[in-house]
Amino acid sequence: MQKHVALDRASAPVSRFTRLRELLQRPDLAFLMEAHSGLSAKIVEEAGFEGIWASGLSMSAALGVRDNNELSWTQVLDMLEYMSDASSLPILVDGDTGYGNFNNFRRFVAKLCDRGIAGVCIEDKIFPKTNSFLGENQPLADIDEFCGKIKAGKDTQSHPDFQIVARVEALIAGRGLEEALKRAHAYADAGADAIVIHSKKSTADEIIEFCREFGDRAPVILIPTKYYRTPTEKLREAGASMIIWANHNLRASIRAMRDTCAALQEHQTLLEVESDVAPLGDVFSLAGSQELEEAEKRYLSATAPRRAIVLAA
Amino acid sequence: MQKHVALDRASAPVSRFTRLRELLQRPDLAFLMEAHSGLSAKIVEEAGFEGIWASGLSMSAALGVRDNNELSWTQVLDMLEYMSDASSLPILVDGDTGYGNFNNFRRFVAKLCDRGIAGVCIEDKIFPKTNSFLGENQPLADIDEFCGKIKAGKDTQSHPDFQIVARVEALIAGRGLEEALKRAHAYADAGADAIVIHSKKSTADEIIEFCREFGDRAPVILIPTKYYRTPTEKLREAGASMIIWANHNLRASIRAMRDTCAALQEHQTLLEVESDVAPLGDVFSLAGSQELEEAEKRYLSATAPRRAIVLAA
Amino acid sequence: MQKHVALDRASAPVSRFTRLRELLQRPDLAFLMEAHSGLSAKIVEEAGFEGIWASGLSMSAALGVRDNNELSWTQVLDMLEYMSDASSLPILVDGDTGYGNFNNFRRFVAKLCDRGIAGVCIEDKIFPKTNSFLGENQPLADIDEFCGKIKAGKDTQSHPDFQIVARVEALIAGRGLEEALKRAHAYADAGADAIVIHSKKSTADEIIEFCREFGDRAPVILIPTKYYRTPTEKLREAGASMIIWANHNLRASIRAMRDTCAALQEHQTLLEVESDVAPLGDVFSLAGSQELEEAEKRYLSATAPRRAIVLAA
Amino acid sequence: MQKHVALDRASAPVSRFTRLRELLQRPDLAFLMEAHSGLSAKIVEEAGFEGIWASGLSMSAALGVRDNNELSWTQVLDMLEYMSDASSLPILVDGDTGYGNFNNFRRFVAKLCDRGIAGVCIEDKIFPKTNSFLGENQPLADIDEFCGKIKAGKDTQSHPDFQIVARVEALIAGRGLEEALKRAHAYADAGADAIVIHSKKSTADEIIEFCREFGDRAPVILIPTKYYRTPTEKLREAGASMIIWANHNLRASIRAMRDTCAALQEHQTLLEVESDVAPLGDVFSLAGSQELEEAEKRYLSATAPRRAIVLAA
Incomplete structure (x- = not known):
């Protein structure tokens, strides 16, 4: 090897x-x-x-x-x-x-x-x-x-x-x-x-x-x-x-997911959990969406196929 | 295919x-x-x-x-x-x-x-x-x-x-x-x-x-x-x-892991988080450890190598 | 499971x-x-x-x-x-x-x-x-x-x-x-x-x-x-x-690849090996290219993006 | 990343x-x-x-x-x-x-x-x-x-x-x-x-x-x-x-495997193909079996479990 x-x-x-x-x-x-x-x-x-x-x-x-x-x-x-x-x-x-x-x-x-x-x-x-x-x-x-x-x-x-x-x-x-x-x-x-x-x-x-x-x-x-x-x-x-x-990150997430599932199963509405979970925006920022947005400006030209497809569709 | x-x-x-x-x-x-x-x-x-x-x-x-x-x-x-x-x-x-x-x-x-x-x-x-x-x-x-x-x-x-x-x-x-x-x-x-x-x-x-x-x-x-x-x-x-x-299980786990990490980073002791996370035993029961324990009785003989190795060690 | x-x-x-x-x-x-x-x-x-x-x-x-x-x-x-x-x-x-x-x-x-x-x-x-x-x-x-x-x-x-x-x-x-x-x-x-x-x-x-x-x-x-x-x-x-x-398919392929590599390494031209290897077309037919060609007729419309991109390029 | x-x-x-x-x-x-x-x-x-x-x-x-x-x-x-x-x-x-x-x-x-x-x-x-x-x-x-x-x-x-x-x-x-x-x-x-x-x-x-x-x-x-x-x-x-x-190694192997399969399917005996395929020993030497044999001497003690298991079996 x-x-x-x-x-x-x-x-x-x-x-x-x-x-x-x-x-x-x-x-x-x-x-x-x-x-x-x-x-x-x-x-x-x-x-x-x-x-x-x-x-x-x-x-x-x-x-x-x-x-x-x-x-x-x-x-x-x-x-x-x-x-x-x-x-x-x-x-x-x-x-x-x-x-x-x-x-x-x-x-x-x-x-x-x-x-x-x-x-x-x-x-x-x-x-x-x-x-x-x-x-x-x-x-x-x-x-x-x-x-x-x-x-x-x-x-x-x-x-x-x-x-x-x-x-x-x-x-x-x-x-x-x-x-x-x-x-x-x-x-x-x-x-x-x-x-x-x-x-x-x-x-x-x-x-x-x-x-x-x-x-x-x-x-x-x-x-x-x-x-x-x-x-x-x-x-x-x-x-x-x-x-x-x-193992405490795992155990923390088990507790949190159980609580969230229980609340949604009981109340059938997101209002009950929205304030207890991380904001949606945090999912994007943790994943690094900002970097990709900047990279698209750098590497994706204005005439690239994505746009061409829009016009053609 | x-x-x-x-x-x-x-x-x-x-x-x-x-x-x-x-x-x-x-x-x-x-x-x-x-x-x-x-x-x-x-x-x-x-x-x-x-x-x-x-x-x-x-x-x-x-x-x-x-x-x-x-x-x-x-x-x-x-x-x-x-x-x-x-x-x-x-x-x-x-x-x-x-x-x-x-x-x-x-x-x-x-x-x-x-x-x-x-x-x-x-x-x-x-x-x-x-x-x-x-x-x-x-x-x-x-x-x-x-x-x-x-x-x-x-x-x-x-x-x-x-x-x-x-x-x-x-x-x-x-x-x-x-x-x-x-x-x-x-x-x-x-x-x-x-x-x-x-x-x-x-x-x-x-x-x-x-x-x-x-x-x-x-x-x-x-x-x-x-x-x-x-x-x-x-x-x-x-x-x-x-x-x-x-996406609420994910977002719940983000919140919980952040809280747990912050507490451990600040206090440097598990005492601060132990009661806020799922018990260790729940990790095993969620994974199905019980089934394996029973299967070992069914499929692992008393003379199997695991035991042989103990004696030989 | x-x-x-x-x-x-x-x-x-x-x-x-x-x-x-x-x-x-x-x-x-x-x-x-x-x-x-x-x-x-x-x-x-x-x-x-x-x-x-x-x-x-x-x-x-x-x-x-x-x-x-x-x-x-x-x-x-x-x-x-x-x-x-x-x-x-x-x-x-x-x-x-x-x-x-x-x-x-x-x-x-x-x-x-x-x-x-x-x-x-x-x-x-x-x-x-x-x-x-x-x-x-x-x-x-x-x-x-x-x-x-x-x-x-x-x-x-x-x-x-x-x-x-x-x-x-x-x-x-x-x-x-x-x-x-x-x-x-x-x-x-x-x-x-x-x-x-x-x-x-x-x-x-x-x-x-x-x-x-x-x-x-x-x-x-x-x-x-x-x-x-x-x-x-x-x-x-x-x-x-x-x-x-x-293990005879493996061993057959070893022999054949060795012969082909040796011939190309020595003579530096494909003329020496072309007649000893499967025709290129056989690679496509073994892979099933025909089926895909027919499927493209069935599932790819004439106005699909691939064509759109040609025009836009 | x-x-x-x-x-x-x-x-x-x-x-x-x-x-x-x-x-x-x-x-x-x-x-x-x-x-x-x-x-x-x-x-x-x-x-x-x-x-x-x-x-x-x-x-x-x-x-x-x-x-x-x-x-x-x-x-x-x-x-x-x-x-x-x-x-x-x-x-x-x-x-x-x-x-x-x-x-x-x-x-x-x-x-x-x-x-x-x-x-x-x-x-x-x-x-x-x-x-x-x-x-x-x-x-x-x-x-x-x-x-x-x-x-x-x-x-x-x-x-x-x-x-x-x-x-x-x-x-x-x-x-x-x-x-x-x-x-x-x-x-x-x-x-x-x-x-x-x-x-x-x-x-x-x-x-x-x-x-x-x-x-x-x-x-x-x-x-x-x-x-x-x-x-x-x-x-x-x-x-x-x-x-x-x-693509000539691939095409060489296709030809050779086809020939070998055809011969075995027709004659139902390895005698027909043994001399046309690489010797079995070459499979081991290509894979590097020698190195492992030497490594076993270096890293596997005489009292290691493999031997223990033999005795116990």
């Missing part, structure tokens, strides 16, 4: 690959906000976030399927391309288990670089995956096999700052702190640029313990979906490098 | 094609709610609506592009397939101008039938289209050419009840009621199963006048996005067969 | 699903010829064959990738749709290991039925697969897990005559006749409509022995790529129901 | 964009050979050609559809990506009329650059197009509109050496030499990097006359499909910069 090194000129002077790397390595805590579509990617950027988490759960749910690799890796790639085109932010994509073995993951990494996606996170479970919040004691990947996958990805990336993040599932799988640390070190040794330590507990105790033990061996990313009550300050103090708000 | 007549068994005894036809032909006013993704299609069904409007504006905006045929027709088709799989409701898709001439439209119709989409609406403008609410006096298609397109579609559909709806843009283009009526009659003569009469005025006067003149020559569909203040009762009395709430 | 029962009207009165079933169950030996594209599917039909083998090796090689699940299952599906549209023959697709577990296979089966593909063959190996002619002693799937996959596929198919064929790799994996027979019986018990017994030996001895032992428990399909010297009569006598010429 | 400047590292030190530009601008005549798939792209490179012509006719025919924009632009893009991945050669793609207006063309150009395609040729006809060798006096695009399209493409390309070639159809449309020259100059003024002058006559007289008059205003590309009897020396003397062998 030829490699098309992807450099995003639009975000010069610093590429999106480099910006994601910097977010992970700088002393200040960084935040990524979930997006699952071109539109949500735009909204994340508009709000001032520095980066996007392309959640596998959210992308699956938005398309109407389950978070069990029901989407093919190219279907995910298609959605990522919309997101990459829609926003200039660095995107870290939730790559599940890498869609197979090291070879499938190599292909995914090569295509991510082509599409301008700044990094990928893979988790040490088995393809096809099950969402980590479902079931109990899910099987984990063999450590050596997972390290081979990380190495293969690092050898494949076409931009030097593309980030490969390893997600440790040992705590969720009930395998304990020792196992989690052993895996995190092995993955960092294999070349992982950062570690996600994941938990489904409602408190952050085990997460904070992990951070303390792991120290600054590599940047640590946290996803406090379940331990959302823990003050961010405590996670910062524990040494986290990055926090991901993992 | 071979035709794979699509009959949706899941919705037996009456196919989705037939149900859309019945919604249009029955005396009672019918309502379609906009969806733009598998998820929104599920939410529309959950709310009790009888059918879905797959809006071109909404699908484009959701993917981050403009409503100017920036999506290829196969990209639209891919999204429609997600929607068709996610919901058992009949879907009427906004087919813009049919993506080219009669031949491109034939291909689109054939694929819609394969994917279980119940009907398509095409508008009498020129490819590539501009959203009807933008610009002034957009050029209209030649009447004969547009009638040829309708005929070609009707000759192509693989299910007898697939619906082809013709959208008359004459009023919006400033061509007046006479032109609108002339076109509506021509399209019905060419085989259109229903007529959309579209307007961008904030009152329904010209729409109601059209309905009165057109009578029951064919079912008439209204899209009161701009004249949303008009009571639905008046549209019912005017003789409308169907009303489309055209 | 909604099911869109696919019935191909064009091939009335007997659907392609039913025709594949009949090819497998009739007393007479049936032959499938490999295709890997819409074009090759047309050529197979034109030559008088009764069915098509959509080879995974050939489709991968034609697209330039390896037969190791480098294509996603939706990329394969896209190519199958071109083939299904291009030919009215029943198509049996090489579904590798089913692209994951029973759930991935269910999704694939549902989409195959939608696309009018008449059947799928899955092999009892591990995802991602390696081509059976490469390497030694490839690992085999767990029998129970593979049977669960077959059952899940049979429960999912939306046409009653869709065929699920189980390919036994035990002989190639060096596991012997006993293992092969045990697996073939288990797969038939689980609902497989036919069995492929595969071999990479240059003689048919082990294949014939299998056929004798297996008897008429289920139709048996042979792929004599490696034992091509064995007279077809011997395979017929052994009781085979179907023979697949598995 | 974000731009991901595509630079193909694999072909360092000179990118494919730059190499196509050099082929067009150097004094020596250059030759492009047609390909329509990943496989044919590999064969073109293997034969020693310096570049690839991704023919619209061939890609359409290979997929089983007509050369009338029956493929969406993203379906074409998908095939181009396979070709770009399969070969390190610069690829010039036949972009038909640019798939709509200047805006559709902009999107296509942006995506071509992302995929590492070195250049695009657009023709001055109307969307949807008809193959130039079919019908008579096809309508031509408005000159100003076509120039706007060229400008929009040049303003969009993310690599400075991406080539936009304008194909003049005036001679084929029966509009004469004057019109052809007028258009060629206008297109060069608008920024076209080269001109294709196309003809469907069996002699090269009008082509040579054009070349003489046009001089070296811009590089001229010839496609001698119909005037194949003209010695290449005469085209070189006329001042052509590049010659395209436009």
Whole structure:
């Protein structure tokens, strides 16, 4: 497979690959906000976030399927391309288990670089995956096999700052702190640029313990979906490098669409919802209609067929 | 091109094609709610609506592009397939101008039938289209050419009840009621199963006048996005067969995602948003996780590789 | 996922699903010829064959990738749709290991039925697969897990005559006749409509022995790529129901394109190749240009924009 | 839309964009050979050609559809990506009329650059197009509109050496030499990097006359499909910069697949064809199986799940 090194000129002077790397390595805590579509990617950027988490759960749910690799890796790639085109932010994509073995993951990494996606996170479970919040004691990947996958990805990336993040599932799988640390070190040794330590507990105790033990061996990313009550300050103090708000744009849109559908179904008139939804004009401005209007002046001559057709019709 | 007549068994005894036809032909006013993704299609069904409007504006905006045929027709088709799989409701898709001439439209119709989409609406403008609410006096298609397109579609559909709806843009283009009526009659003569009469005025006067003149020559569909203040009762009395709430799920989700992003960006903690978004469990139940759990019991043996791998790891 | 029962009207009165079933169950030996594209599917039909083998090796090689699940299952599906549209023959697709577990296979089966593909063959190996002619002693799937996959596929198919064929790799994996027979019986018990017994030996001895032992428990399909010297009569006598010429269109095209490229590269003139390649007119007739010409007369009016534009230009 | 400047590292030190530009601008005549798939792209490179012509006719025919924009632009893009991945050669793609207006063309150009395609040729006809060798006096695009399209493409390309070639159809449309020259100059003024002058006559007289008059205003590309009897020396003397062998890999493969199918259908044994087709091993070597075998040693540990599964099975 030829490699098309992807450099995003639009975000010069610093590429999106480099910006994601910097977010992970700088002393200040960084935040990524979930997006699952071109539109949500735009909204994340508009709000001032520095980066996007392309959640596998959210992308699956938005398309109407389950978070069990029901989407093919190219279907995910298609959605990522919309997101990459829609926003200039660095995107870290939730790559599940890498869609197979090291070879499938190599292909995914090569295509991510082509599409301008700044990094990928893979988790040490088995393809096809099950969402980590479902079931109990899910099987984990063999450590050596997972390290081979990380190495293969690092050898494949076409931009030097593309980030490969390893997600440790040992705590969720009930395998304990020792196992989690052993895996995190092995993955960092294999070349992982950062570690996600994941938990489904409602408190952050085990997460904070992990951070303390792991120290600054590599940047640590946290996803406090379940331990959302823990003050961010405590996670910062524990040494986290990055926090991901993992699925809240999706969940916000579910709530809003349900409310809107219910109101319209009950009252059968738009008067009930008009003031609760974004103005129609915002749909056009978010999509960038202004740019096209200007481009039409630049590139569409007065004698172009569109007008010719009007006269002829 | 071979035709794979699509009959949706899941919705037996009456196919989705037939149900859309019945919604249009029955005396009672019918309502379609906009969806733009598998998820929104599920939410529309959950709310009790009888059918879905797959809006071109909404699908484009959701993917981050403009409503100017920036999506290829196969990209639209891919999204429609997600929607068709996610919901058992009949879907009427906004087919813009049919993506080219009669031949491109034939291909689109054939694929819609394969994917279980119940009907398509095409508008009498020129490819590539501009959203009807933008610009002034957009050029209209030649009447004969547009009638040829309708005929070609009707000759192509693989299910007898697939619906082809013709959208008359004459009023919006400033061509007046006479032109609108002339076109509506021509399209019905060419085989259109229903007529959309579209307007961008904030009152329904010209729409109601059209309905009165057109009578029951064919079912008439209204899209009161701009004249949303008009009571639905008046549209019912005017003789409308169907009303489309055209983009309000999209606009609801924009508002909600903006609010959520703003709160997280400002407060840097999930505590601020957790109670305003759908519970995480709803994401799983909307996606149908329960069905998979049961299927795993049925189809995954206790000695299957997943377990083998656990032991071996 | 909604099911869109696919019935191909064009091939009335007997659907392609039913025709594949009949090819497998009739007393007479049936032959499938490999295709890997819409074009090759047309050529197979034109030559008088009764069915098509959509080879995974050939489709991968034609697209330039390896037969190791480098294509996603939706990329394969896209190519199958071109083939299904291009030919009215029943198509049996090489579904590798089913692209994951029973759930991935269910999704694939549902989409195959939608696309009018008449059947799928899955092999009892591990995802991602390696081509059976490469390497030694490839690992085999767990029998129970593979049977669960077959059952899940049979429960999912939306046409009653869709065929699920189980390919036994035990002989190639060096596991012997006993293992092969045990697996073939288990797969038939689980609902497989036919069995492929595969071999990479240059003689048919082990294949014939299998056929004798297996008897008429289920139709048996042979792929004599490696034992091509064995007279077809011997395979017929052994009781085979179907023979697949598995990759010879692809290999024929490789040879021909290499010869043509070499001649043009050496002589730098088309005179050297014109008489050795199909006439240009055949490209148009294979594509069906005649039908479009007639359709243009039917659906394109004399006043249509195309002509209008000429005058205006 | 974000731009991901595509630079193909694999072909360092000179990118494919730059190499196509050099082929067009150097004094020596250059030759492009047609390909329509990943496989044919590999064969073109293997034969020693310096570049690839991704023919619209061939890609359409290979997929089983007509050369009338029956493929969406993203379906074409998908095939181009396979070709770009399969070969390190610069690829010039036949972009038909640019798939709509200047805006559709902009999107296509942006995506071509992302995929590492070195250049695009657009023709001055109307969307949807008809193959130039079919019908008579096809309508031509408005000159100003076509120039706007060229400008929009040049303003969009993310690599400075991406080539936009304008194909003049005036001679084929029966509009004469004057019109052809007028258009060629206008297109060069608008920024076209080269001109294709196309003809469907069996002699090269009008082509040579054009070349003489046009001089070296811009590089001229010839496609001698119909005037194949003209010695290449005469085209070189006329001042052509590049010659395209436009569809001969496709036509070679049609002939070969027909012969192979006929032989197998008649004789029902592989013995008849085995020596006339490429050896099976060549399929694997063309696909690059060797590289994967080596990568497995590097990235797959001895304790990886594949082996674990063997033991567990």
